[in-house]
Amino acid sequence: MPTKIQDKCRQCSKLSVESAIARHGTEGDGCWVGELCHKRRTYYKKRDLYNRNRRLKYQGDKESVKQLESITIPSVxxxxxxxxxxxxxxxxxxxxxxxxxxxxxxxxxxxxxxxxxxxxxxxxxxxxxxxxxxxxxxxxxxxxxxxxxxxxxxxxxxxxxxxxxxxx
Known part of the structure; x- marks a missing residue:
């Protein structure tokens, strides 16, 4: 079962990297863990995109996923x-x-x-x-x-x- 979203990390992902490090680094509350925090911030920012792609992948078979990858980007x-x-x-x-x-x-x-x-x-x-x-x-x-x-x-x-x- 996936881990629950950490609200503190989700809120931190909205900050710029500099202000996040200042707030949660050694001079802040000390919870900044370098690469792990960068990965979490990226995940929380792009979570909707990741979930959408995952749903598309599981809805169709592997052929339809390959077709999606080869489609040109429309100007919508x-x-x-x-x-x-x-x-x-x-x-x-x-x-x-x-x-x-x-x-x-x-x-x-x-x-x-x-x-x-x-x-x-x-x-x-x-x-x-x-x-x-x-x-x-x-x-x-x-x-x-x-x-x-x-x-x-x-x-x-x-x-x-x-x-x-x-x-x-």
Whole structure:
């Protein structure tokens, strides 16, 4: 039976490598174990992709897997939404939306703070971004393809309420 996902490691995988080592290395809580942690971080980041590939492998026979490997990559539009929050049950700090077509990023809606937004406001913002991407690039987009969760401490916006500034 597989081991249970460690929430601490899953949260750590959202951090950059430098901040993860600073937080969990010798100067932090001391749980950083070098290569093992790098492997766990990679696994937690790519877990959905690994599981999808595993399901495809077991659904079909070996021939269909070989056919999947030889298929060229289609240029399908994909919308990725970046949520800046610690956990799914925490309030959303900020969000960003990107349009990818094939292997190229075509457009980005810069991150915006979502302090005080309700779920309907977030949904409306995402749908308006999808509509503007569809119109601007003349592509048919069915909805959000993927979501990525990032720690609020990685918020690129300035000024940010999480980053305390001295007021003189």
């Amino acid at each position: 539009p994909a919308v990725i939404v970046y949520f800046y929050r610690g956990r799914k049950d925490e309030p959303l700090h900020a969000l960003s939306v990107e349009l990818w077509v094939g292997q190229q990023r075509r457009a980005t809606r810069e991150p915006v703070h979502t302090l005080g937004w309700k779920e309907a406001n977030v949904r409306e913002y995402i749908l308006s971004a999808i509509a503007s991407f569809s119109q601007q690039y003349e592509v048919s987009i069915s909805g959000v393809t993927a979501t990525v969760e990032l720690k609020p401490s990685l918020c690129p916006l300035e000024p940010c309420p999480l980053k305390v500034e001295e007021i003189n």
